[in-house]
Amino acid sequence: MGGANKPTSKREGMRRETLALILATAERHFADHGFKGATMQAIADEAKLPKANLHYYFPTKLELYRQVVERIFNIWLDAAESFDTQANPEQALGTYIRKKMEISRSHPYGSKVWANEVIHGAPIIHDYLETTLREWTDSRIEVITRWAAEGLIDPVNPRHLLYMIWSTTQHYADFSHQISTLNGGVPFNDAQWAQATECVTNIILKGIGVKRGDPG
Amino acid sequence: MGGANKPTSKREGMRRETLALILATAERHFADHGFKGATMQAIADEAKLPKANLHYYFPTKLELYRQVVERIFNIWLDAAESFDTQANPEQALGTYIRKKMEISRSHPYGSKVWANEVIHGAPIIHDYLETTLREWTDSRIEVITRWAAEGLIDPVNPRHLLYMIWSTTQHYADFSHQISTLNGGVPFNDAQWAQATECVTNIILKGIGVKRGDPG
DNA sequence: AATTGTTTTGACCAACTGGTCAGGTTGAAG
DNA sequence: CTTCAACCTGACCAGTTGGTCAAAACAATT
Numbered sequence: 417m418g419g420a421n422k423p424t425s426k427r428e429g430m431r432r433e434t435l436a437l438i439l440a441t442a443e444r445h446f447a448d449h450g451f452k453g454a455t456m457q458a459i460a461d462e463a464k465l466p467k468a469n470l471h472y473y474f475p476t477k478l479e480l481y482r483q484v485v486e487r488i489f490n491i492w493l494d495a496a497e498s499f500d501t502q503a504n505p506e507q508a509l510g511t512y513i514r515k516k517m518e519i520s521r522s523h524p525y526g527s528k529v530w531a532n533e534v535i536h537g538a539p540i541i542h543d544y545l546e547t548t549l550r551e552w553t554d555s556r557i558e559v560i561t562r563w564a565a566e567g568l569i570d571p572v573n574p575r576h577l578l579y580m581i582w583s584t585t586q587h588y589a590d591f592s593h594q595i596s597t598l599n600g601g602v603p604f605n606d607a608q609w610a611q612a613t614e615c616v617t618n619i620i621l622k623g624i625g626v627k628r629g630d631p632g
Numbered sequence: 633m634g635g636a637n638k639p640t641s642k643r644e645g646m647r648r649e650t651l652a653l654i655l656a657t658a659e660r661h662f663a664d665h666g667f668k669g670a671t672m673q674a675i676a677d678e679a680k681l682p683k684a685n686l687h688y689y690f691p692t693k694l695e696l697y698r699q700v701v702e703r704i705f706n707i708w709l710d711a712a713e714s715f716d717t718q719a720n721p722e723q724a725l726g727t728y729i730r731k732k733m734e735i736s737r738s739h740p741y742g743s744k745v746w747a748n749e750v751i752h753g754a755p756i757i758h759d760y761l762e763t764t765l766r767e768w769t770d771s772r773i774e775v776i777t778r779w780a781a782e783g784l785i786d787p788v789n790p791r792h793l794l795y796m797i798w799s800t801t802q803h804y805a806d807f808s809h810q811i812s813t814l815n816g817g818v819p820f821n822d823a824q825w826a827q828a829t830e831c832v833t834n835i836i837l838k839g840i841g842v843k844r845g846d847p848g
Numbered sequence: 849a850a851t852t853g854t855t856t857t858g859a860c861c862a863a864c865t866g867g868t869c870a871g872g873t874t875g876a877a878g
Numbered sequence: 879c880t881t882c883a884a885c886c887t888g889a890c891c892a893g894t895t896g897g898t899c900a901a902a903a904c905a906a907t908t
Contacts, residue, residue: 425905426905427855427905427906431854450666450752453669466857469855469856472854532748534806534809535747536669537809538809545809545813549813572834573831576827576828576831579807580796580800580835582803583802583803583807584800586799587795590751591750595795597754597761597766598766598769611792615793616792618788619796622786623835623839624838641876643874643876647884671865672865673864673865681886682887684868684869687867692866
């Protein structure tokens with residue numbers, strides 16, 4: 417749209433592709449084996465690149481990991497924005513829950529990396545938690561508190577409501593192995609994802625006494 | 633009680649103590665760093681034992697890890713039993729949720745190790761998932777289905793209800809770093825744990841339309 | 849065609865880590 | 879006191895892994 421973009425040269429294009437390939441492959445490996453368990457060699461092999469090439473684009477393993485985590489955080493931000501503070505509880509929370517379920521389905525590896533990171537004390541993302549996440553959380557707590565004061569929902573502790581939404585939705589990504597095992601060894605299909613989303617949304621919204629738009 | 637127990641010799645006592653010390657220390661390290669990230673040397677150092685001594689009691693790192701996981705599974709079984717299939721929904725689910733919250737508080741490291749294991753594809757516990765966990769889950773699904781049929785709760789999908797209970801309660805252990813960060817950097821105190829438990833129980837029970845024993 | 853900066857790569861290294869082992873120590877039993 | 883098995887430990891080893899480097903291949907520019 418805006419400026420006069422130089423026509424992407426062959427070099428630039430390849431660079432972009434290689435970077436994306438490495439990041440995607442690394443994400444899977446970090447998700448499946450953890451930071452220490454994932455090896456540069458294994459990532460390189462799967463990406464069909466020599467290991468030295470990885471170090472050309474990402475000087476250290478930690479730097480590669482950082483960028484993987486950063487990508488994930490942006491996805492999280494994307495979902496965060498869908499929590500519309502202007503909407504009514506049913507719409508704001510419903511949309512947010514649905515969005516989080518979609519992310520659990522479309523970015524299971526990212527979710528696992530994030531979970532791993534938090535479980536192990538969040539050494540890398542600690543700053544995000546203290547700044548961006550905390551601000552977002554505080555602002556939503558305010559909104560939820562207002563809803564409760566206005567009688568639109570029960571007077572629940574907003575913090576625990578948010579934790580419930582986070583844990584329940586992310587569970588479908590983070591614990592996918594357990595879930596598919598209990599699902600006869602196969603992952604959820606479209607219908608099952610839809611049902612999970614509906615079920616989670618319904619229980620939570622009813623659980624906090626949301627006044628539904630369509631009482632039937 | 634039973635047979636004629638030989639009076640525990642000094643040897644036996646020391647052995648028990650050492651085993652317990654190693655297992656407890658290892659649990660923390662596996663929780664904080666993952667299987668690969670935890671090192672025998674670090675575990676030995678914290679337990680103030682020479683590394684070779686660890687290998688005397690646990691021939692390999694994998695064997696040590698297995699026994700850590702096994703202990704955790706027994707704790708899980710303990711909670712599982714508290715889901716009384718004879719009781720009414722409010723009591724059965726309420727007791728179960730409360731028990732799980734207690735475990736999240738008393739065994740945060742164990743919960744983290746378990747989460748880690750599942751996130752990474754459950755290589756060690758896969759058998760448990762397919763046998764014990766599946767059987768338990770199936771039996772509870774039956775009970776919940778019956779409750780729904782009898783009109784004691786809404787016709788929710790029992791599977792998702794169980795997932796919600798698991799994820800919500802375990803979240804307080806697995807994501808404790810995130811939670812304490814959002815709690816001003818300090819872990820929950822007694823009152824906060826009590827409120828979390830109550831809040832989670834209330835939302836879930838109300839969310840599935842449990843007919844409460846005491847309607848007020 | 850020559851030049852220049854970027855990218856690619858095989859070979860290599862130092863640090864770390866799980867595991868071994870031989871020899872020493874200790875508690876219990878006779 | 880002697881004997882013996884259980885227990886403890888410092889020193890060591892082999893395999894793995896993150897990271898380096900010099901040289902080669904390559905794309906763009908003049």
